[in-house]
Amino acid sequence: MELIERYLQAIGWELPEAKRADIVAELRSSLYDALDAESDKAPTEEQAVALIKQMGSPQQVAAAYYPAGQYLIGPALYPLFVMVIKIVFTVVVTVQLVLTSINFIWGGTVGAALGSLGELVGSLIFSLGMVVLVFWALQRYDVRPTVEEFDPRTLPPLEPEDKPIRRGEHIFNIAVNVVVLTVLLHFARQGGFPWFDQNGLLENPVLVAYMPLIAIAMLTDIVLEIVVLGQGRWQFFTRAASLAVNLFGLVVALLVLQAHDAWLAAQGAQGLFESINLLPVLFVEQNELTGMMIFRFIFAIATVVAAAETFSSALQLSQAWSRRANSMVQSMLPLKLD
Amino acid sequence: MILNDTQTEAYDKIAQELRRGVLIIAVLSQLHSETHGYALLSSLADHGLSIDQGTLYPLLRRLEAQGLLRSHWNTEGSRPRRYYAMTPAGQTVLGALRRDWQELTSVIDKLFAQQEDDHGTD
Numbered sequence: 001m002e003l004i005e006r007y008l009q010a011i012g013w014e015l016p017e018a019k020r021a022d023i024v025a026e027l028r029s030s031l032y033d034a035l036d037a038e039s040d041k042a043p044t045e046e047q048a049v050a051l052i053k054q055m056g057s058p059q060q061v062a063a064a065y066y067p068a069g070q071y072l073i074g075p076a077l078y079p080l081f082v083m084v085i086k087i088v089f090t091v092v093v094t095v096q097l098v099l100t101s102i103n104f105i106w107g108g109t110v111g112a113a114l115g116s117l118g119e120l121v122g123s124l125i126f127s128l129g130m131v132v133l134v135f136w137a138l139q140r141y142d143v144r145p146t147v148e149e150f151d152p153r154t155l156p157p158l159e160p161e162d163k164p165i166r167r168g169e170h171i172f173n174i175a176v177n178v179v180v181l182t183v184l185l186h187f188a189r190q191g192g193f194p195w196f197d198q199n200g201l202l203e204n205p206v207l208v209a210y211m212p213l214i215a216i217a218m219l220t221d222i223v224l225e226i227v228v229l230g231q232g233r234w235q236f237f238t239r240a241a242s243l244a245v246n247l248f249g250l251v252v253a254l255l256v257l258q259a260h261d262a263w264l265a266a267q268g269a270q271g272l273f274e275s276i277n278l279l280p281v282l283f284v285e286q287n288e289l290t291g292m293m294i295f296r297f298i299f300a301i302a303t304v305v306a307a308a309e310t311f312s313s314a315l316q317l318s319q320a321w322s323r324r325a326n327s328m329v330q331s332m333l334p335l336k337l338d
Numbered sequence: 339m340i341l342n343d344t345q346t347e348a349y350d351k352i353a354q355e356l357r358r359g360v361l362i363i364a365v366l367s368q369l370h371s372e373t374h375g376y377a378l379l380s381s382l383a384d385h386g387l388s389i390d391q392g393t394l395y396p397l398l399r400r401l402e403a404q405g406l407l408r409s410h411w412n413t414e415g416s417r418p419r420r421y422y423a424m425t426p427a428g429q430t431v432l433g434a435l436r437r438d439w440q441e442l443t444s445v446i447d448k449l450f451a452q453q454e455d456d457h458g459t460d
Contacts, residue, residue, distance in 0.1 A: 023395070025411075026375065026420045030391050033376035033417075055392045064396040 003048045004031050006155040007058065013236065014062030014082075023065060031055075052152040073135045081135045086240060088127050090317070093244045096120045097251050170229045174222055181218045184211065193291075202291040206259040210252070217252040220245045239320050242313040250306040257303050260296040269293065272300055361389060363439060365397060366424060366432040369407060374419040398422055406431055 008031075012024045034051055035043040055061060059080075066078050073081050100116040187193045188211045192201030207214075224245050228238050261272060267289055269275065275293055341349055368381050375395055382389055401407045406428035412421050424432065 023399075025418065026395060027391065029374075029417050029419050030376045030379075030395070033374075033419075034379075034391070037376075037380070055390060061392045064392055065399065 001032075001035070001043060001045075001048055002158065003045060003052070003152060003155070004028070004035075006158055007031075007052050007152060009158055010058035010155050011061050014059055015065060017231075017235070017237075019065065027061075049152045053150060057150040058155075073132070073139055077135055077139055081131070084135075085128065085131055086237065087321075088131055089124060090240045090243065092123050092127050093120065094247060096123060097244070097247045100251060165228060165233060167229060167232075170225050174225045174229070177218050177222045177225070181215060181222075184214065202288060204292065204295055206256060206263055206292075207295065210256050210259065213252045213255065217245075217249045221249060234316075234320075236317075236320050239313065239317040243310065243317050246306065246310040246313045250303065250310045253299055253303040253306045257296065257299040260292060260299060264289070264292055264296060267292075272296060361387075361393070361397065362401070363432070363435050364389075365394070365401070366406065366428060366435070369422055369424045369428070372421040372423040374412075374421050376419075378422070401428070 008024050008028055011027065012020050015023055031051065035047060038047055063078060096116070096119070184207070188208055190201065191208075192203040224238065224241055227241075228234060231238065265271075269289055269292075270278070275296075278290075278293070279297070281290075364382060364387055365378065368378055373381070375391070375398065379389060379391065379394055398407060398409070402409055402422070405425060407422050408425050409420050409422045412419055
């Protein structure tokens, strides 16, 4: 029955990942047993609504599964705490990456960019501390989210992304990333790319300088793909991580593109768009300048692809977010002092 | 007896704590043999103790984590169900809880009886 499945889905969103499937499976069998016990006929929506109301909102049900004991943040507040942490972390990572890229494009150095990314860790720890402090105060003064009349009919629809992922697509992405990264690291170690027929290697100082950032961007992408592959489904957290990884990839692509542009400008070469008509002859005239122009084209394309992927993952995350926010708002707001 | 809002709030908290401990004894008492969650709910309800699913299943998991219950999935019925039963440790603990319960109810009964006597002689 769809309403029961929507209810189970909403409960699943609030549960710890490791226990989610098992708990949801048990609740599913019990809910259908309860419906079967009511009558021999197929259960009506009214019966399902009554059963779900009796059981409580998804947040209430999920909160009961969190460990008992002395809480810094108790079960009543914990689901809201987790949601706030996810939102705050997503915002902090996004803002920091955007600021880093803007600073760099407008004349920053690689060292400053890396330092700025290092500050991200500090910002995350600081925001975690602040959120914990706020929720600890709420817990201390026994402020609880007031549970309004919960209407199961307002549960969010079943998420299409809850369907299993296309494993082949993720395996292909991992393979491509691994191959490209291996090739780049190999040539970086050799000191250049085999470009001139018999005249040695094309040294690309920009690529060598940015290789650590490129490697980090590609490795984080590989790790995320492996995690999603392991889970078999997109989750809210992996959607958020995907946005962060794609944003980081976009920033790195922009940095490398901008550095190629600066290097070529210093050599008196034409800008990216002016040099498009030179493209057919670039591969014929094999010299350092044309080699660097080809790399600039490659990173221009990589930037466009990274921007499209970032936009797509932001869209997917906002859809998942709005579904979750609807669910939370229905059952947990407004907050008021007991 | 009609309680005002403050009394109701205080009563709810105390009753909830009292019930929480009693539920564990009630649940353990029904798990000498393998039973799935919904059958356990029905069995307790038939004996006059209603407990909702949102309370029972987390409780079962906590008892299992404490080593008092064991569980496994059975897929042979009309739908897959998780079956629970007491472990030897659970049986020992239930025995001790049963003694505690009998002592407590005996003491409380005596206290109430004394109170009634005192009021009767006032």
